[in-house]
Amino acid sequence: MERMGIGLQLFTLRDALAEDFEGTLRKVAAMGYEGVEFAGYGDFEAEKLRDLLQELNLKAIGSHVSLENLENNLDNEIAYxxxxxxxxxxxxxxxxxxxxxxxxxxxxxNFKRYGKHVTEAGLQFAYHNHEFEFEVEIDGQMVFDAMYDRINSTDLKVEMDIGWVQYSGLDPLAYIGKYAGRLPLLHLKDFRNGHKGEPIDTVELGRGDLPLMAIIEAASKAGTEWLIVEQDRCANPPLESVAESMEWVKANYKK
Structure with a gap:
């Protein structure tokens, strides 16, 4: 199995970060996460955050950027x-x-335009799915697939949220394979009762229904660079939840 980095989508810790951004990043690093994916920067100046990440030996994987900022603030997002x-x-x-x-x-x-601009700046543009991309069709094709058919692979990569793929009634392993070579980022999460029409519990890794080890193996074969832990909602304190998920990774994903 090819080695993939283990990251955390920081949206999971949004409340803790709002209270203590630096202290929360220090706790994430201490858990053993190798990288973080941002969803806001806590009003940190870029140089200060760069230095903190270097001190903590955390890699900045990338950032979730709102539609508004993609349209109106893309150059600043790229620079940061x-x-x-x-x-x-x-x-x-x-x-x-x-x-x-x-x-x-x-x-x-718009995604074509953003992707071209981001690529020309030396970075990569990606899209993160939920379930709604599988509920609407364009010319008889699900939007998720139409998006990647209509935008070239240089300018749009896949960040696949595997929990929502399964929830939508699709085979997560088949979808990983379908986008092999274009799937650098995979959101690794677990759902209990994670199927359409059922109430969803977003749970720590290993407590739900997804075939996590098969997903990890498929992602490795597909050329994925980062497995990114994310838990949309946490029944337990979020810091405890992401620590538990990291312990599952350490116990089950052999590096």
């Missing part, structure tokens, strides 16, 4: 990410009122 050593600019979410087929056609044109 370059300063802290990150590689990926990622669109994480679309508002509920902008997800019909007509709206998606506009998004895809």
């Amino acid at each position: 990410l370059k300063t802290i050593g990150g590689k990926y600019v990622i669109c994480p979410w679309l508002p509920a009122d902008a997800r019909d087929a007509e709206a998606w056609l506009g998004h895809l044109e």
Whole structure:
């Protein structure tokens, strides 16, 4: 199995970060995470955050960047990410009122533009899915697939959230294989009762229904660079949840 880095999507710790951004990053590093994916920077100046990450031996994987900032602040987002050593600019979410087929056609044109700009700046642009990308079709094709068919692989990479793929009724292993070579980032998460029409519990790794070890093996074969732990909601204190998930990784993912 090819070695993949183990990262954390910091949205999971949004409340702790709001209270103590630096202290929370120190706790994440102490747990053994190798990289972090940002969803905001806690008002840190880029140079200060770069130095803190270097001190903690944490890599900046990339950042989730809002649709508004992609459209209106992309150059500043690129500059910040370059300063802290990150590689990926990622669109994480679309508002509920902008997800019909007509709206998606506009998004895809914008994604082409953002992707080209990000690529020319020396970084990579990616999209992070939820379930709604599998619920709308463009010309008879699910939006998720249409997006990657219509935008070239240089300008748009896949950040696959594997929990939402399974929730949508699709085979997560088949979808990983389908995007082999274009899938540098995979959100590794676990759902209990994680199927359409059932109530979802987002749980620590190993407590849910996803075939995690098969997913990890498939991701390795697909050329994934980073497995990124994310838990949308935590029944337990989030710092405890991400620590437990990291212990599962240490016990099960042989480096």
